Amino acid sequence: MSRQLRFGYKVSAEQFSPSDLLAFTVAAEAFGFDTAAISDHFQPWRHTGGHAPFSLAWLGAAGQATTRIALGTSVLTPTFRYHPAIVAQAMGTLASLFPDRIWLGVGTGESMNEAPLDTEWPETKERFARLKEAVTVIQTLLTEDRVTFDGTYYRTRNATIYDRPATSIPLYIAAAGASAARLAGRVADGLICTSGKGMDLYSETLLPAVMEGARAAGRDPSDVELTIEMKVSFDHDLERAREDTRHWAALALSPEEKTGVEDAVEMERLADALPTERAASRWIVSSDPDEHVERVRPYIDLGFTHLIFHAPGTDQRRFLELYASEVLPRLRKVVPHTGVV
Secondary structure, three states, X not given: OOOOOEEEEEEOOOOOOHHHHHHHHHHHHHOOOOEEEEOOXXXXXXXXXXXXXXXXXXXXXXXXXXXXXXXXXXXXXOOOOOOHHHHHHHHHHHHHHOOXXXXXXXXXXXXXXXXXXXXXXXXXXXXXXXXXXXXXXXXXXXXXXXXXXXXXXXXXXXXXXXXXXXXXXXXXXXXXXXXXHHHHHHHOOEEEEEOOOOHHXXXXXXXXXXXXXXXXXXXXXXXXXXXXXXXXXXXXXXXXXXXXXXXXXXXXXXXXXXXXXXXXXXXXXXXXXXXXXXHHHHOEEEOOHHXXXXXXXXXXXXXXXXXXXXXXXXXXXHHHHHHHHXXXXXXXXXXXXXXXX
């Protein structure tokens, strides 16, 4: 199955107010972006100037304010703060209101969003088991009536989602390792991952695992859409593009540095201690649109067809206009050299 490239806008819920995010998404649609993906955080990465709007409520407003752009989560955790049946109900309502424009991205989550609600944060094995079970609950409720489900973590009794669309709601699974990628290949419409982690992770771990999972389930691997959040900082002023990444320095912290950090104030302190060079290391930083294309191209060559661009700067409209006029037209002309699927 051949897919056309889709270009999305990352709605940075940790950085901007709900109304600002709405205005940016309206602009993204006007500038020709195909999708908009909102994060789902209860706590932001930074306390000072941070935000954390409720993604599901925001999607309703965004759907009403736009007409074409597809809207989804990247990503929501359907295992602790939300019972998966409530997620299914919310997505059914949204997709009924905005047919063929809503998609759901899910993942195992982060402790900083669950611990503030006094949730006991389990080990990776249990978090993944909960995600698998939650996906089953969501997919079953969105396709069947009177669902009785007896799982290890979740249960339903004759549950029905009464408002749901006639067509299926695409479900994407976020993966940073092989197990979640295999699950995406087995049961999901797509994979979600993030850029800037070393190309071997994608070529040798994630994408082969998607293929393995799909084939084990008797599916064509090309039916699984490969989605990636691209961390990009683009501006005519190179120093400005570099400095913009400082707001998101927390992304450059190692897993060991972030382990056990569940307070936005402490996360901010750790991030602010990093030099600008390290903060910028997770991002494609350039003032040259051709350089952006060449640095994005390897992901397209691997088979990613849905690229969601996350910009770190405060002037998001400036980014959207510049990227839409100077980078996206060049990317739309890219023909992959190779493909994994």
